[in-house]
Amino acid sequence: MKTLSKSAAVALVASIVWATDAAAVYLDPTGIGQALIYPYFTAQSSGGTPFNTLVTVVNRGTDTKVLRVRFREGRNAKEIASFNLYLGAMDTWTGAVVPDAGGARFITGDRSCVNPAFPPSVGAPTAFFEFTDAAYAGSPTDGLGTGAERQREGFIEVIEMGTLAGAQAAAVNPAGANPSGPSNCAAVQGQAVALQVGAPTGNLSGTLTLINVVSGMNFTVNAVALGQLASRPFYRDYGDPYPDFNAAEVDPVSVIVAGPQFNVGPRTYKATWTNGLDAVSSALMMNSLGGETILDSITHSGTDWVVTFPMRPFRQPESTTVPPTAYPRAAGTGYHDVILTWTPRDGGPTSTLSGTGVDFPEVPPNRYDVDLALPWASTVMTFTHGSTASAGPIASSTVLGSANAESVMLPSAAEDGVGALQLGGAQQNFPVTSFDHGDGSVKSSAATISGVPVVGFWVRTYLNGTLTCGSSTCLGNYGAAYPFATVRAIQMASP
Secondary structure: OOOOOHHHHHHHHHHHHHHHHEEEEEEEOOOOOOOOEEEEEOOOOOOOOEEEEEEEEEOOOEEEEEEEEEEEEEOOOOEEEEEEEOOOOOOOOEEEEEOOOEEEEEOOOOOEEEEEEOOOOOOOOOOEOOOOOHHHHHHHOOOOOOOOOHHHEEEEEEEEEEEEHHHHHHHHOOOOOOOOOOOOHHHHHHHHOOOOOOOOOOOOEEEEEEEEOOEEEEEEEEEEEEEEEOOOOOOOOOOOOOOOOOOOOOOOOEEEOOOOHHHHEOOOEEOOOOHHHHHHHHOEOOOOOEEEEOOOOOOOEEEEEEEOOHHHHHHOOOOOOOOOOOOOHHOOHHHHHHEEEEEEEOOOOEEEEEOOOOOOOOOOOOEEOOOOOOOEEEEEEEEEEEOOOOEEEEEOOOOOOOOOOOEEEOOOOOOOEEEEEEEEOOEEEEEEEEEEEOOOOOEEEEEEEEOOEOEEEEEEEEEEEEEEEEOOEEEEEEEEEOEEEEEEEEEEEEO
């Protein structure tokens, strides 16, 4: 096993200490932070049966927290549910997104306090929060549809607004070994609740599980964690939309760690911005997402890539603010600044599929101009292969049954391969100080980050159907989820 040299280890420790000596938002590789982004939820149907999305939120700290939980639909990131959640020390909250006639709802049997209180489910030991289309079905409408399917997929934000102490913390904490749960949720429920809230402290983590019981599919990923989002509390009552990534309390500083690039070694960068939203955006910036495609015919395998733009609520198509995000195809401004490179698993020529907005200074071999786009807040790319390359919208993705789906046909007879999705865009000319992991040097200059704020993952399946298992039968379907291999590109004006 390769180990770090003494000097490299010292430099790495020094980099971490240097980067976190003051409040600065960063993407936490351990999955623990002050805010969580769940890249995708779905209650869509695939193969005629629906997915449910199981969600956990964990407070790994020793204090009591008040959180804002927000569900956004996947087409244009409009809010479809929002409430406050209270978690005691080492407390875990659980629930599930399930389909219903109007779209979807969140159900839970958890006794952690929420505001507003969830009504009880009829005939079941659970409570629920009904999703709503009020943000896009009313006036003005965004023109992207009002069907039930729109509520059935999207992404989730969980943001710590602050911490509670004393009697208010005791009111929502589980009372020791008391199985009845929190002692007095009524103390924090209703409108205009007066709370004494301290600064947020982090220590949140979470998971999501996409499960289709009938088909046997189960895909689990961790929530993306943002550390040190804010050093001041920003609690609001549940009816106030203020607590979000654009709140004034979000600190306008970010820390980014990038590997070797542009002929320099790995570095940690600290950047200062004019507002907290740009700091959050920069922490989530990725230049490319790498995944695999598994399309084995013998196991009826399928592959979907989930690509979510969490800054979409703040960077709408008419906005000129950078960095860019995906735009609605229906508005004629589809996000086409996308390049997919793909190579068969066993080698062979690399194919380059590009959106219509991409200009190459030199035309690479095996390049295909196709309608490759990421038009939605959460777009699901689904893959096939054939004699030529193509891309475009499709009614439903192969694996997840997404209605916000883009089909990509790879120009190859090979069933399996590896790909990378390059994303155009940049945050430019911001001041940055960098720490070199190799020699420990510190430098300052203007810089540019290439890419887009993005989160996501990819899933694959192996479908064997019904198998003989001894004297009986069993379901032989399997699936798994994987994080993208990501690349960050930061260019300093004076390297």
